[in-house]
Amino acid sequence: MIELERVSVAFGNALALREASLSIAPGARLGIVGESGCGKSMLGLCLMGMVPDAAAVSGAIRLNGRDLAGASEAVWRRHRARDVAMIFQEPMAALNPLRTIGDTVMEPLRVHENLSRDAARDRALALFEEVGIPDPVARLRQYPHEISGGQRQRVLIALALACNPGVLVADEPTTALDANVALRIIELLVRLSETRNMALVFISHDLAAVARATQQVAVMYGGDIVERGPTAQVLSAPRHPYTIGLLGARPGLANRKRGPDGRRQRLVTIPGTVPPLHDLPMGCRFSGRCTQELPHCATQQPIPHRLGAGQEAACHLLDPAATVRPATMGVGE
Structure with missing residues (x-):
């Protein structure tokens, strides 16, 4: 379980997040919606312990009962990928263009799981198959620019799943995709959440995507959570x-x-x-x-x-x- 209790993030006199509180249980799917600049991505960065150094953070950020709000980068590094992972907004920007896809996905397995290169390769192939990447052996040797946008997004999902995190934060995972590909990505995330009993935090401005992907929703404006509840209830009433x-x-x-x-x-x-x-x-x-x-x-x-x-x-x-x-x-x- 991951929990925020009255978390605020300030940059000088600019309050990007004000006393945000929420909790996400294993297997739950929570949507975060609102206009650009409302605090959605900042909330996601709080869950990852990746708030910029210039920010002043207050409140509690609990991961499996442990408060990590004031934890060092070294402590957070041990939890990222293994306990909580993130899919970032733009696949092409999130992937290193100078590294093959295989090396990118294998890196957290070798760092966090201490796997040999051969074992990490086998695990990467299994992940590619799980997220529906065709011809996974060939994909290992390719670079990000050689595959489609939908396949790059699936690579990011495989990368986030590499160390079996309990919480997956997906920040605008369908923004750069066409409608059909976006629908398949949503279906994939829901299926992975259910089969792995993994909590999903789905950050988006696309209300239709949130309706399909989540069970609960929190609406944000100006750094505040202004409304929350079951997704179907909030969107219909x-x-x-x-x-x-x-x-x-x-x-x-x-x-x-x-x-x-x-x-x-x-x-x-x-x-x-x-x-x-x-x-x-x-x-x-x-x-x-x-x-x-x-x-x-x-x-x-x-x-x-x-x-x-x-x-x-x-x-x-x-x-x-x-x-x-x-x-x-x-x-x-």
Whole structure:
């Protein structure tokens, strides 16, 4: 199990992550969604102990019960690949263009598992077969530029799985892929999570991908987790105004109803722009863009409200004493 308890990450007066708390049990699949710059990748780096040196980190980061928030790089290095591993965003940038694919995948096996080169090669071939890479013997000798984008992504998955981690963090694993390849990668990650009883943290801005890949979802904005709960519940009945806006802005036939004149209506848009990290509101991070804002939203941080069915949202509108009620529209309404 891996757990974050009130973890904050600051770069000077810019707070990239504010008191984030979550726990991921073995075999669970958690989605992290939100706009670019909302803190998704920073949360993933916290799980890996890879927060930049310039950042100030507070809170607890527990891996199998041990708090590693203040651990040295040497300590984290012993846990990476073996206990928690990461698939980075861009396969071509994550793979060394000067090394063969075989050498890249064999390296963690030789370093962490102390395998001989022949044993590491056999293990790499088995991993390639497990993730569906065709002709694995030939792939061992190839360089990243010689294979397709989908195959490079599978190589990164094989690399992350090499030392049998208990937690796999996938940071935008389908962004650079076409729709058909992306669907196969999602199906592969779900199958690996189930067969290995491996926790999956699926970071993405693609709501359709998150719906397919995860059981639980956390919605982030401005470094805060603003809503969380079962994926199907949150995506079908969002309660935080930001989640409602995010789902309403999603392209798709369900969101493009026809108006009285027979023309398709414009997509819903969220007003304003995301403020810079050093100029975020003290209270609700969504203050200034929310169409239902209360006078104290900008200055008072909202607390999470439990909404039933495992869903919760941090919004002042959900307080029974609020003078304005939250929107109840679902996706596409």
